[in-house]
Amino acid sequence: MKKMFQVSTKTIVATGLGAALFALLFMYVKVPTGIPETSIQTAYGLGAFFAALFGPIAGGLIAFIGHAISDALQYGSPWWSWVIASGVSMFLVGLVYTKIRADEGEFGWKDVLRFNIFQIVANVIAWIVVAPVLDIVIYAEPVNLVFTQGAVACLWNAIACGVIGTLLLFAYAKIRPKKGSLTKEEE
């Protein structure tokens, strides 16, 4: 049985390398949407994939560390309100962890639905509630500005998680051996 909040050595290593991948994709692998200054962050697709495989603690820390590092590299300092929102969104996606069995080679349409419901709810909470509220509390940003920004971010990140995360889970389930696929040969 998978335990939701168990931290094994594998969780820690997955967090460390996942965060490095997250930062790399966050900085260099963006898909332009055609609207200036907005692009689909493939990093959130990766984050959701890791969150579904390794749980909420790994997911949350991956996005938190990865986002903080890429902010520090690009802007000199992390913008905490959005870094925290990133962490929250991937933590919430990670709650699907105990229900996904992609590591046992099983990922069907039911799982696609389940994963996407979790990621959409997670993105809505993180980008339409957490990020704008933190922006208002910390920086006293105008309410209508932050909610517009949050809604835009929510939409693109949900697309990134939905498309890229789902595709990665499909691909991963395919290369994993199915549980119980080996049978003992009768003598």
Place this chain on the structure above:
Amino acid sequence: MKAKLFDYVERHNVIYNLSGVTKLLCFLFLTAAVMFSYDIRAIAVIMVLSLVFLRMSQIQFHQIKLMLLYVLLFLVLNFILTFVFSPTYGTQIYGTEHVLFPIAGRYVVTSEQMLYQVTKTLKYASVVPLGIIFFLSTNPSELAASINRAGVSYKAAFAFSLTLRYFPDLIRDYQDIAAAQQSRGLDLSKKEKLGKRIKNILNITIPLIFSTLDRIETISNTMDLRGFGKEKKRTWYAAKPMKGNDGFALGLALALFLGTIALSIFVNHGKFWNPFV
């Protein structure tokens, strides 16, 4: 693409010789103070001090040129967007209206709005030198040690240290895979249609992600074999001991933090400093 994560150059001066945990705590205290307060006087003091510290740390301009450009871009965009979305937000906050000059319709420039927007810009800008000092003057190997000593569980700190360790490796892998795929005719440039380009990007990231998953397996087995995580505490090879200067720096940061909060509570009676009433 830069393969090196932080442009760390070993130097010996007051700032570089501080222990990593001191710099982390000072960074957190001062950014917390700036984030809490909406008093331009307190923020300006911290801004000036952080610029002085940046000067003292002898970090070269070419190391941070690109970052400053990004920050400037962000600040200008934020300044304009704030005005477009809420030109009267300052008046709401401070409760008075001193019109400087009208532009059109509801777009009227008031001193309240200007004070609010300038304060906000300073709030964003003043954390940048602090972050730059912390990240560029601390040895990357010491960063994880300082996070642990500041009270974060060592497992999370170790994850952070793994991130720093493997980031350059992953960049190199990414470049190798991208070069290999491009030599097979995969086009990533703007000449390709958007849908095709997304598929091509996936063709590079998927091998990268799956080779990383293999790596996770190997590294976690190695760490398990060496007994990682068996004890409640661990020591760090790169940790620097605290000295007299560290105490002084911590004291200064704490005093600034408490001073800012005291200013808000006892003088301003709220987060905002209101010179208009």
